[in-house]
Structures are given as structure tokens and as C-alpha cells.
Amino acid sequence: MLSAHSEQTAARDATPARGTATATAGAGTHGGGLPPQSPRPPRPRYELPVLGAIAALAAVLCMWGIDHSVYHTFYAAAVRSMTDNPVAFFFGSFDPGNSITLDKEPGFLWPQALSAMVFGFHPWALVLPQAIEGVACVLLLHLLVRRWAGVPAGLLAAAFLTLTPVAVGLGRSIVEDAPFVLLLLLAAEATWRAVARARLRPLLAAGVWVGVAFQCKMLEAWAVLPALAVTYLVAAPTTLRRRIGRVAVTGAVAVAVSASWVAVATAVPAQSRPYIDGTTNNSAVGMVVGYNFLTRFTSLGVDAADTGSVVAGETGPDHAATDSGSGKGSSAREAGGTGHTAGRAHHRGPGMGNSVLKMFSPGLATQTGWLYPLAGCGLVWGLAAARRRLVPRTDPVLAGYLLWGVWLATFFAAFSFGSVTGHTYYMGVVAVALAALSGAGLVRAWGAYRAGGRHAWVLPAVTAANVLWAAALTLYYRHFFGWLAPAAVGLCVLSLVLTGVGRALAARRPRTAVAGLAAGLAAVLLIPAAWSASALSPRYNQPGGMGRVGPAGLSGGGGPNRLTPPRTRLLAYLTAHRDGAKYLAAMPDWADAAPYIIAANASVLAMGGFTGQVPFPSPDGLGRLVDSGELHYVAVRGTQAAGRQRKADEHGGSDRYEATAQHTGTAASPTTTAITRWVTTHCTAVPPTAYGGTGSVQLRLYRCGQRR
Numbered sequence: 001m002l003s004a005h006s007e008q009t010a011a012r013d014a015t016p017a018r019g020t021a022t023a024t025a026g027a028g029t030h031g032g033g034l035p036p037q038s039p040r041p042p043r044p045r046y047e048l049p050v051l052g053a054i055a056a057l058a059a060v061l062c063m064w065g066i067d068h069s070v071y072h073t074f075y076a077a078a079v080r081s082m083t084d085n086p087v088a089f090f091f092g093s094f095d096p097g098n099s100i101t102l103d104k105e106p107g108f109l110w111p112q113a114l115s116a117m118v119f120g121f122h123p124w125a126l127v128l129p130q131a132i133e134g135v136a137c138v139l140l141l142h143l144l145v146r147r148w149a150g151v152p153a154g155l156l157a158a159a160f161l162t163l164t165p166v167a168v169g170l171g172r173s174i175v176e177d178a179p180f181v182l183l184l185l186l187a188a189e190a191t192w193r194a195v196a197r198a199r200l201r202p203l204l205a206a207g208v209w210v211g212v213a214f215q216c217k218m219l220e221a222w223a224v225l226p227a228l229a230v231t232y233l234v235a236a237p238t239t240l241r242r243r244i245g246r247v248a249v250t251g252a253v254a255v256a257v258s259a260s261w262v263a264v265a266t267a268v269p270a271q272s273r274p275y276i277d278g279t280t281n282n283s284a285v286g287m288v289v290g291y292n293f294l295t296r297f298t299s300l301g302v303d304a305a306d307t308g309s310v311v312a313g314e315t316g317p318d319h320a321a322t323d324s325g326s327g328k329g330s331s332a333r334e335a336g337g338t339g340h341t342a343g344r345a346h347h348r349g350p351g352m353g354n355s356v357l358k359m360f361s362p363g364l365a366t367q368t369g370w371l372y373p374l375a376g377c378g379l380v381w382g383l384a385a386a387r388r389r390l391v392p393r394t395d396p397v398l399a400g401y402l403l404w405g406v407w408l409a410t411f412f413a414a415f416s417f418g419s420v421t422g423h424t425y426y427m428g429v430v431a432v433a434l435a436a437l438s439g440a441g442l443v444r445a446w447g448a449y450r451a452g453g454r455h456a457w458v459l460p461a462v463t464a465a466n467v468l469w470a471a472a473l474t475l476y477y478r479h480f481f482g483w484l485a486p487a488a489v490g491l492c493v494l495s496l497v498l499t500g501v502g503r504a505l506a507a508r509r510p511r512t513a514v515a516g517l518a519a520g521l522a523a524v525l526l527i528p529a530a531w532s533a534s535a536l537s538p539r540y541n542q543p544g545g546m547g548r549v550g551p552a553g554l555s556g557g558g559g560p561n562r563l564t565p566p567r568t569r570l571l572a573y574l575t576a577h578r579d580g581a582k583y584l585a586a587m588p589d590w591a592d593a594a595p596y597i598i599a600a601n602a603s604v605l606a607m608g609g610f611t612g613q614v615p616f617p618s619p620d621g622l623g624r625l626v627d628s629g630e631l632h633y634v635a636v637r638g639t640q641a642a643g644r645q646r647k648a649d650e651h652g653g654s655d656r657y658e659a660t661a662q663h664t665g666t667a668a669s670p671t672t673t674a675i676t677r678w679v680t681t682h683c684t685a686v687p688p689t690a691y692g693g694t695g696s697v698q699l700r701l702y703r704c705g706q707r708r
Contacts, residue, residue, distance in 0.1 A: 044151050047155065051158065059135050061172075062135060062168065062171030062172055068542075069544035077594040078106070079109055080601055082113040087273065088274075092104075095597055095604055098273070099583070101277050103292070104218065104278075104287070108176035111179060123543075134168075137167070144436065148399070157436045157438065161431060161435040164431045165535070166424055166425060166431050170547050172541060173547035177426065180217045183213035184209070184224050187207075190203065195236050200249075203246055204250055206228055207250040207252075210222070210228075211253065211254050211256065214254075219289070222258070224407060228250075230402055230403075232250075234402055235396070235399035262284045278610070278611070278614065286307045290309025291310060294307060297418050297419070357416070360372075366473050367550070371434045371524075374462055375435075375441065379401060379437050381444060382401045382441070386401065415427070423546065446459060460520070463524060479551075484526060495522075496516075496520075497516070532549060564595075569691055580629065581631055582603060583630060584602050584604055587607065588699070590609070592606070592635065607675060608671060619678040622679075626682075634683060636679050637676065684705075685702055
């Protein structure tokens with residue numbers, strides 16, 4: 001791929017870009033006139049076959065075993081509800097009765113809901129959109145890097161991303177980062193077109209893409225704006241005043257599109273939409289700004305309470321309880337605990353700290369950071385070369401380094417100082433920048449090696465550094481493919497020998513150097529490729545989970561495809577005695593309600609939101625639902641929990657009871673405690689024999705009528 005012929009082709013591909021840069025630099029100096037469009041260079045014959053093979057590999061890694069996907073309990077329940085009615089679809093209701101939303105904006109689940117509408121509600125139908133988005137990211141990254149650094153660099157970047165474990169995990173997951181990364185890449189592609197010809201329309205399109213990405217990951221989408229803005233402000237071939245004005249207008253477009261869902265949710269009367277999860281005041285702004293952003297920076301002393309966000313210190317806005325399809329969380333739930341308490345044991349995940357150096361921890365770096373040395377070398381060397389050559393500001397090579405360098409620096413800093421709560425799938429946006437810079441860096445190193453001189457040593461040096469870094473990361477997981485590190489080091493030694501010999505015999509044996517490059521590339525990719533391929537085994541990855549791949553991945557478990565016999569009997573009883581109520585019952589939390597929603601699309605109200613800290617419904621609100629006839633049945637924790645509550649009330653020990661309940665999973669918040677007190681006071685217990693009991697879940701059912 002990086003033969004002498006391909007190198008010459010890459011040089012031909014770069015020539016029009018340099019010509020355009022020179023012409024546009026002059027145009028910018030003389031008032032912003034545009035140069036004539038440069039003809040496109042011919043496409044190398046090897047490009048499409050190699051790209052097709054890379055895309056096919058990405059498709060296999062993302063889709064293999066998709067028919068064995070599992071439900072992620074929390075998100076699957078929401079998707080099932082979103083297929084039920086338009087209100088649930090738009091607001092992201094957790095239940096089909098539209099009582100409460102997800103704890104984030106629902107844009108990332110819209111493709112999953114549409115897929116379920118087309119193919120039916122199956123676990124694989126929910127994973128399929130992310131698999132397609134993962135392959136699309138690979139193809140789009142190739143296009144971007146190809147325009148910037150040539151065909152070989154584009155193909156290398158696509159291959160690097162394909163074999164990055166986090167990229168494979170995203171394609172096999174149900175999380176929001178697969179569509180999020182794709183949308184940011186679309187924004188980058190539009191910005192690149194805008195920079196090349198100083199055009200406003202594609203720049204505005206970039207703002208729209210960022211706004212759509214906001215619907216997936218909220219304020220994190222704005223972290224890409226510095227990269228896009230700097231690239232256009234520096235490299236667009238037009239006047240400074242026009243550049244600043246266009247960037248400002250694009251920023252306004254991005255903000256307007258970003259705020260669209262929040263604006264609608266705020267404008268719609270509270271009684272006409274679901275309660276906004278994650279908040280104490282039913283505020284979409286509080287959910288987006290406070291709960292999903294400021295709470296990530298509590299380690300820096302940030303307080304999100306004033307925004308209306310729930311205080312997430314006890315459980316936090318963390319879906320770790322349902323990691324890998326809620327495998328361990330579901331097990332705890334079946335045993336009578338809560339998903340929240342089960343998840344806290346796995347809050348950060350194996351090998352992950354929460355310091356500013358977390359990006360170098362084995363838990364995160366093994367998912368996305370295998371190419372740190374190569375990408376870092378590519379970025380520093382590229383910027384230094386641009387400075388040394390005094391290239392014009394409109395030079396496209398400089399623009400590419402600005403785009404990917406600022407992209408990487410911004411997200412790297414955000415994740416270093418913010419909390420990622422053990423979620424490796426956050427690293428998808430970092431992986432694309434690393435792949436782009438690594439592809440360009442390797443091509444530059446190869447060119448310097450072929451040219452000889454004082455930079456010829458960079459290729460073997462960066463290869464050795466990258467292999468040693470990857471081998472060091474594997475030390476934390478000694479029992480996972482223990483042969484990988486020695487094999488990678490062996491290939492690296494072979495590469496160093498061949499490149500050394502190839503340098504000495506460059507004129508007579510050029511193929512020796514190519515063999516050395518191939519051995520070095522194999523050494524660099526061996527370990528991450530093996531980790532990525534492990535996703536094909538259900539032992540190391542479960543489609544439908546949270547995107548973690550390798551020995552740190554959690555497999556098995558998942559949400560139920562069908563109800564257990566006790567739950568089936570309870571559902572039959574509630575259906576038979578519904579008496580026209582809107583809700584079959586209110587459940588203590590989302591993990592109790594989700595099985596009924598997933599298996600039967602039952603209208604079940606989940607109390608307390610995702611964290612269990614949300615004051616919905618309040619005791620008075622629950623009473624109004626009962627008085628209006630919308631709710632007749634409420635399930636609370638079993639008699640053991642209720643007995644402890646009464647005993648605590650008698651002895652004034654509510655604080656001690658709350659601490660015990662939080663630890664054992666029998667209560668989630670003061671609101672839940674108040675609900676339990678209200679229900680046991682105002683409602684009548686239904687004998688378990690009437691509905692066959694609820695099995696190991698330890699719920700107690702109450703019938704509520706007119707308030708006494």
C-alpha cells in the first residue's frame with residue numbers, strides 16, 4: 001500500500017491541494033476572489049479494493065453475532081415505548097404512558113426506534129443502526145484524511161479506526177456515541193469543504209450537524225466547535241472579517257439547532273409531556289446543563305444543584321449498572337437488589353482511575369489509546385514541519401493538522417478533567433482523531449525514511465515506541481492472549497532489522513525496506529487487532545451492551561426477552577383488574593418497570609427516575625393519579641423494607657434507615673421513602689396469593705382507591 005508506486009500516486013494527489021492553497025492564499029490577499037476549480041486527480045487502482053476490504057472487515061467486526069444481541073434494559077424499555085406513540089418518540093419517554101423521560105436527550109435512540117418499527121422490536125434491530133453508523137464512520141474518515149493527506153494516509157486511518165477496540169464496541173452497542181461520532185465527522189467534512197473554497201453554505205451545514213449531534217450527547221457536541229472554528233478562521237481563503245462573521249453565524253446556527261429539543265420541551269406545558277428525568281424541577285435545561293454536564297466536573301468543585309439537577313453523588317447519572325446489557329445489574333435485581341447498588345461496584349470499570357491521567361489508564365487506553373505515540377509523533381512533526389517551511393495559512397496540510405490536533409486536544413482535556421464514570425465508549429471521538437493523525441504520521445515517516453537524511457530514523461523509532469507502549473498496556477491483563485506482547489515485540493525487532501538493512505541497501509534491494517514497513521505495521525496493529533477481534537466471541541463482548549471490548553468487557557445477562565413466571569402472573573392480575581386506569585401499576589424504580597415494558601409494552605410508571613433521586617412522582621402527585629383514576633396499583637419493596645421503615649419512624653431513626661436502605665438497595669431516595677410511607681398508609685395490601693406473588697423480586701402490591 002505504501003510502495004514506491006503508491007508514494008508517487010500520493011504525491012500526485014497532493015499536488016492539486018498545494019496548488020489550490022497557493023492560489024487561494026493570493027486570492028485571500030486580494031479581496032477574497034476564488035481560484036478556478038482544480039481538476040481531481042485520478043483515483044489509484046488499489047484504493048477501492050483496499051477500502052472495500054477495510055469496510056467489509058469493519059462490517060464483520062460490528063455485525064458478527066448480532067442475532068445474539070441482548071436488550072440493554074434501560075434503553076430498550078425506552079425504545080419500546082418510543083415505538084408506541086409520537087409523544088414518546090419525540091420526548092424519549094421511558095414508558096409508553098409518557099410519565100417520565102430518559103435522563104438525556106433522546107436523539108440517539110431515534111434511529112433505534114425507527115429500526116424497531118421497520119424490523120420489529122428485537123435486540124438485533126436495536127443494534128443494527130449502530131453497526132451501520134460504525135462502518136459509515138470508517139468510510140467517512142477515509143474520505144476526510146484522503147482529501148487532507150492523500151490516499152495511503154486515508155486508507156491507513158480507516159484501517160486504524162476499524163481495528164480500534166472502542167470503534168468495534170460502538171458498532172455492537174446501543175449507546176449514543178456511534179451516531180454522535182458519525183455526526184461530528186459529517187460536521188468536519190462540511191467544514192473541510194467550506195475551508196477549501198471559502199464557502200458559507202457547507203460551513204452552515206457543519207453547524208447543523210453539530211446541532212443534530214447535540215441531540216445525541218448534548219453539550220459534549222460543542223467540544224468539536226473549537227476545532228472547526230480554528231480550522232476555518234486560519235485556513236479559509238477569504239478576508240479575516242468575513243471569516244469571523246461566518247464562524248459567528250455558524251455558531252449561532254449550531255446553538256439554535258442544538259437548543260431545539262430543549263426549547264420544545266420547555267415550551268410544552270408540563271402536564272402535556274413526560275417529566276424530565278435527572279431533575280428536581282422538571283426542567284429540560286437542568287437535565288442538559290446540570291445533570292449531564294456540570295455533574296461531570298464535581299471533582300473540580302462544580303455544583304450543579306442550582307440548575308435543578310439531582311445530586312448524583314450516591315448513584316450518579318451512571319448506566320454502569322446496566323453495562324453489557326445490564327448483565328450484572330439484572331442479576332442483582334433478580335436477587336432483590338437494585339441495579340444502582342449493583343452498578344456502583346463496577347462504577348469505574350477495571351483498570352480505570354478518575355484522575356487527570358485517566359486517559360493513560362489501562363482500562364481506557366486499551367480501548368482507544370494504542371496509537372498514542374504514533375498519533376503524537378504525527379501531530380508534532382506535522383506542525384513543526386509546517387512552521388519550518390513557513391507555509392501560507394491556507395495550506396491544506398496545515399489545516400488538517402489544526403482540525404485533528406485541536407479536536408484531539410479538546411476532547412482529551414475534557415475527558416481528563418471530567419468524569420467518564422468508567423464508560424469506555426466515550427472514547428469514540430478520541431479514536432477518530434488518533435486514527436487520522438496516525439495515518440498521516442506513518443505516511444510522513446515512510447516518506448522521510450525513503451528520502452534518507454536526519455529524519456530517516458523517525459519511522460523505526462516511532463514503530464518501536466508504539467509497540468512498547470502497546471505491550472506495556474497488556475501487562476494489566478496478563479491472562480488475555482498472553483502471547484500478544486512477545487509476538488508484537490518480535491515483529492518489531494524484525495521490522496527494525498529489515499528497515500536497517502533496507503536503508504543500507506536502498507538502491508539494490510528496495511523491497512527489503514517495504515518488508516520492514518509491513519512488519520512494523522503488523523507489530524503496531526497486532527495487539528489492538530486481537531482485542532478488536534475478541535468482540536466476535538461472546539466471552540468478551542455481548543452485542544447490545546455498552547461497547548466495551550476485550551477482557552474488561554462484560555458479557556452475558558441483558559434485559560429479558562420474556563417475563564419470568566411470577567411477573568407474568570402479576571401482569572395478568574394487573575391487566576384483569578385495570579378498570580380503565582392509564583397505568584397498570586407504579587413500580588419502585590425503572591429496573592422493576594422495564595421488564596414489563598420490554599416484554600409486553602405495558603404502561604407501567606417507574607418512580608424515582610434513573611438514579612432513584614428524582615422526586616417523581618411526589619406523594620401528592622401519586623395521590624392525584626389515584627384520585628383521577630389513572631392509577632390503582634402501586635408496588636413497593638417487600639414487607640421487610642416496609643417493616644424497617646415503620647421501625648425507623650417509631651424510633652426517630654429515619655436517617656439510619658435511609659443509609660441502610662441505600663446500602664441494601666431497598667430504597668433509593670427520601671422521595672421513595674415518602675412514597676412507601678404514603679402507600680402503606682393510604683392503600684390496601686393485596687394478598688400475594690391473589691396474584692401468585694412476585695417471586696424473588698420481593699415486591700409488595702397495594703390497591704389504592706380514593707384517598708381517605
